[in-house]
Amino acid sequence: MKIASIEAIALRIPFTVGGVPAAGVWGGAGMQAADSLLLKVSTDDGLVGWGETFGFVGVPAARAAIEQMLAPACIGRDASQINEIGLDLQRSFHVFGRSGPLFYGLSALDIALWDLCGKAAGLPVYRLLGGARRGQLPAYASLIRYADAEAIAVNVRRAIADGYRSLKLHEVDLAVIRTARAAAGPDIEITLDTNCPWTLHQAIDMARALQPLSLRWLEEPLWPPENYAGLAALRRRCAIPLATGENATTLMEFEHLLRIGAVDVVQPSPAKMGGISALRDVFALARAHNAQVMVHTFYDGPGLLAAMHATAALGDADAMIEWRYFDMAAQVLGNAVVPRDGMIALPAGPGLGLDPDPEVIRRYRIG
Incomplete structure (x- = not known):
């Protein structure tokens, strides 16, 4: 179950909230759409696992971290080795931060790998x-x-x-x-x-x-x-x-x-x-x-x-x-x-x- 491709997919979905949102840590006043970033991990045997990063205005930075740093380091690796992949990536990129966009990308990858392992085993993650x-x-x-x-x-x-x-x-x-x-x-x-x-x-x-x-x-x-x-x-x-x-x-x-x-x-x-x-x-x-x-x-x-x-x-x-x-x-x-x-x-x-x-x-x- 080798990782064949990793794709970051950004979405912007409109919403309402029964009024006008005030400004907050997630965005400015009057926000009317939620941005999210999904991660699609495909393997050489045809399985697909899905992950997600924290979104809103942080999506572009997390996407860049995935596409430019994390994804190239994962292609060809055994998708079942979740802990090993995560630790290797943390050690490889720790100088670029132990929080924020890089860790958001690592989080999405980990979730997708658990999804893949559950699908490979025919079992829910729980x-x-x-x-x-x-x-x-x-x-x-x-x-x-x-x-x-x-x-x-x-x-x-x-x-x-x-x-x-x-x-x-x-x-x-x-x-x-x-x-x-x-x-x-x-x-x-x-x-x-x-x-x-x-x-x-x-x-x-x-x-x-x-x-x-x-x-x-x-x-x-x-x-x-x-x-x-x-x-x-x-x-x-x-x-x-x-x-x-x-x-x-x-x-x-x-x-x-x-x-x-x-x-x-x-x-x-x-x-x-x-x-x-x-x-x-x-x-x-x-x-x-x-x-x-x-x-x-x-x-x-x-x-x-x-x-x-x-x-x-x-x-x-x-x-x-x-x-x-x-x-x-x-x-x-x-x-x-x-x-x-x-x-x-x-x-x-x-x-x-x-x-x-x-x-x-x-x-x-x-x-």
Whole structure:
């Protein structure tokens, strides 16, 4: 099963979000399309595996890293040697960065190789990871930032009407967050991802103000995101559980933040930090430190499937899947994994269980 070709495929799919998105770390205000980058790995015996990088404005850089660095180093290699390929590529290119576009490309490659190995074995990836505990996973609706009280109230109610019992906000304005809680009522679970806006002292003040809102977790409250000592200090003074990890890359980063007691909920992002192989290691590390894993999945292709298979096989009974709550013009994977009543079905076919829809690729491919 030799790697014969690697193709990076960029997509731009329009979406709406029940209002006007505010500016955020993913793009500017009023964004109306989601860019994603798929990876198609073909072997000499005719199998095809699919991966995905983290997208949005990072797509061109990740694509360049794949096409100019990673792909040429992989042609002719045995696709079943997932760990060996990943480690060799990290060692070969480490001087160019241990995070960012290069690692996004490595992540997509790892996911695609797991997909290939599952297809070659005739088994779903969750079976390769030890077997799934359940065939459906609870999903939470991850809303975009609106920075507007009226818009957040409308969309909180809309997500609840769609069957979600758990929501994630990306707001930083206290009045908007309070409006969201009022719109949701006391029985809907809310988490808050702030995308690293505050100093430690600002975060302490905000955590105190947020405490009456009964958040399940407060996510990435500090700048910079690798300020693990600051997170540990905040955790000692904060009654809300802290979550972080989507911007961590190497296993040593995860080990550091867990060892110093910086986090309650760790959030590895498979399309950023090394794919399924790295996810497997982080799940094991988190168990050793009594932390919960909630995989970061702000994407909707093979990266989402990677998170689902790993969570089904390795996560605890309360682990959820993040669902990007956009009204997409088309779904990369079709409608098979769209949540129903707050639950998302785990594909049971070989590999990741689903391939990207070729018609969606044809219609929305760019570059």
